[in-house]
Amino acid sequence: MAKKALGPAMLELVAAVEEALDRLGEKGAVPLLVGCSGGADSLALVAATAVVAQRREVLARALVIDHGLQDDSDAVARKAATRAERLGLPTDIVAVTVVPDGTGPEASARTARHAALAEVADALGAIVLLGHTLDDQAETVLLGLARGSGARSLSGMAPARDVFVRPFLGVRREVTEAACAELDTKFWRDPHNDDLGYARVRVRKKVMPMLEAQLGPGIAEALARTAVMLRDDTQVLDDLAAKAIPDGVLTDRELSVAELPKEQALRRRILRRWLLAHGAAEPAYTQVKAVDSLITDWHGQKWIEVSGLRVGRRGGRLAVMTD
Structure with missing residues (x-):
């Protein structure tokens, strides 16, 4: 041939x-x-x-x-x-x-x-x-x-x-x-x-x-072009999120709320990576948003269920809960 x-x-x-x-x-x-x-x-x-x-x-x-x-x-x-x-x-x-x-x-x-x-x-x-x-x-x-x-x-x-x-x-x-x-x-x-x-x-x-x-x-070409542009933008945000909180920190069962970025797009990326690091199976947007509410709308709620995990807030820290 x-x-x-x-x-x-x-x-x-x-x-x-x-x-x-x-x-x-x-x-x-x-x-x-x-x-x-x-x-x-x-x-x-x-x-x-x-x-x-x-x-x-x-x-x-x-x-x-x-x-x-x-x-x-x-x-x-x-x-x-x-x-x-x-x-x-x-x-x-x-x-x-x-x-x-x-x-x-x-x-x-x-x-x-x-x-x-x-x-x-x-x-x-x-x-x-x-x-x-x-x-x-x-x-x-x-x-x-x-x-x-x-x-x-x-x-x-x-x-x-x-x-x-x-x-x-x-x-x-x-x-x-x-x-x-x-x-x-x-x-x-x-x-x-x-x-x-x-x-x-x-x-x-x-x-x-x-x-x-x-x-x-x-x-079809326009939709595929959209994918390319969004992939470039997403990579930039992912890189910024990685610089804000290194991967090594995400293995800790607790995250300091004060150390998380103020920008929602970066903070939610970090929360998603943190959940994945502790066994969550591809957490949905609604789940990440709910965990984020423990930061932005904290009023004493007990915990959030995320793909088999329980995530709660203890004072100034988010925690993957074991009890």
Whole structure:
């Protein structure tokens, strides 16, 4: 495949992978592991990564995760692996057990998938490339808006976080499908992607087309651009919060109210990090706000329940309570 002239869609995708690896600096020279579902996005990423890996002389392979959520999931996984290997990367299949954790089937499956990818990446000393596109990013931002989420959620998916890298966040989904056509590669269409019982599918099938029809083209690009701007702003606030209260202090079971910043945006970021440090599972905005009220509206209330924690105030200090 590498000896054949690349079409315009593949050229765009290869450039996106090259740019993503360049942004990582030295980390971009480690082995590459591509998460492959067999869909157009992930197969196009496999093909683009195969080209880049050959150019850069780095090791690369693909990994197909079999979630076991459909009767024919093993057959789908085998077909995805076969197609990925034809596109130039050796491919393995890993079966996982999706354990419901109260976050919904999509989120539970994602948790199991990411854990498996991270485990294999750790064994290989690799980074994981994921095929999320600009369209996925736009849908994520729109879902966050509908939930009334803050800047952290509206920042969408990060281009790079931990071992995971998303080279295609600036690429439209239609480009990955065009790349598969250029490569004469069939791809799997997940039936869940047509199930309007999922909020993301409703956004994709109903909401986004309506917005484009009523407000004009470019909605997806605008939403993705919003995510980039909010991510930059959020990073600045997170850095300021970290300077105000170092991470080491957050392991203490008590926080001095007097030492917390007066600025609400910084103070609530610190409170969120403090709660996470003591085992709270992604505290919601309302929970962080309630803990903050122990500072801003203290009138002797006993405690606040936060994800299995009890947080109270003892004089001039907030405390994770054990009794």
